Amino acid sequence: MIEINHVTKSFSTSKKAVDNLNLTIPAGKIFGFLGPNGAGKSTTIKMMTGILPIDEGSITINGFDITKHPIEAKKIFGYVPDSPDLFLRLKGIEYLNFIGDVYDVPSDVRQEKIAYLTKTFGIYDALNDTIQTYSHGMRQKIIVSGVLLHEPKVWILDEPLTGLDPKSSYSLKEMMREHAQKGYTVFFSTHVLEVVEQLCDEVAIINEGTLLFHGTLEEMRTKFTSDGSLEQMFLELTNHE
Structure with a gap:
């Protein structure tokens, strides 16, 4: 479970990137986080993962406060960032072994997981090439493989x-x-x-740092009198002043 309590983040005195955000993301659910470009999605995720400091409020991952207990919290989750351009000078296999070392994945388990994940994503034959030679899609695949390697209980995935x-x-x-x-x-x-x-059990929609909706897709449709598509509902919510 992820709990976001009264979280605020500002990059300037004039505007809040995230404004008093409250969200509970339950275990056993696929939770979709939606919003236009610049809505505050990546800023929220970077606070959830400890990359950005929280100005106000708190975030806990399975009971561990990301600010007070960052190591314990980070052992629990796997994070796919919005850009896969990381560790470009390493070979694919070097990167995955580095992740395995960080999370103390046993050698036999590691080898089996690496083979399974990279064959699933079609990059097994490129593991001895440096990541900088990979296409954007291949870089995304190696990052995702690294995230799933240590079988984290909480997945935090940015696009x-x-x-x-x-x-x-x-x-x-x-x-x-x-x-x-x-x-x-x-x-x-x-x-x-x-x-x-296709996927989500629950969704949250954020715009200009403010939470506009949190609930199931059925609840969202109930909120709207018309039988509009998700796209129509999303546009109506995010265009609302």
């Missing part, structure tokens, strides 16, 4: 499907479903509303 080919996208979505079915938490941001309709 995880960007750059993935249809087969890999399908595989990751199936993994997300399986993870939630085990009683664990999947939190992901996306611009692809079709994916939200």
Whole structure:
């Protein structure tokens, strides 16, 4: 479970990037985090993962405060950032072994997981190449493989499907479903509303740092009198002044 309590973040005195955000993301659910560009999604995720400090409020991951107990919290979650351009000078296998070392993944388990994940995502044959030679999609796949290597209970994914080919996208979505079915938490941001309709148990919509909606898709449809599409509801919410 992820609990975001009265969280505020400002980068200037004139505007708050995230304004008094309250959200509870339950275990056993796939939770979609939606909003236009610049809405505060990535800022929220960077506070959730300890990359950005929180100005006001608190965030806990399975009971661990990310500010007060950062090491304990970070052992629990896996994070896919919005850009996969990381550790470019390492070979793919070096990066995955580095992640395995950080999270103390035993050698035999590590080898099996690396083979499974990289074959699933179609990058097994590129593991001895440096990441800087990878395409954007391949870089996304190696980062996702690293995140899943240590089997974290909480997945925090910032636009995880960007750059993935249809087969890999399908595989990751199936993994997300399986993870939630085990009683664990999947939190992901996306611009692809079709994916939200396919996957999400609950959604939250944020715009200009303010939470506009939190609930199930059925609750969102109930809120609107028309039988509009998710796209129509999203546009109506985010265009509202």
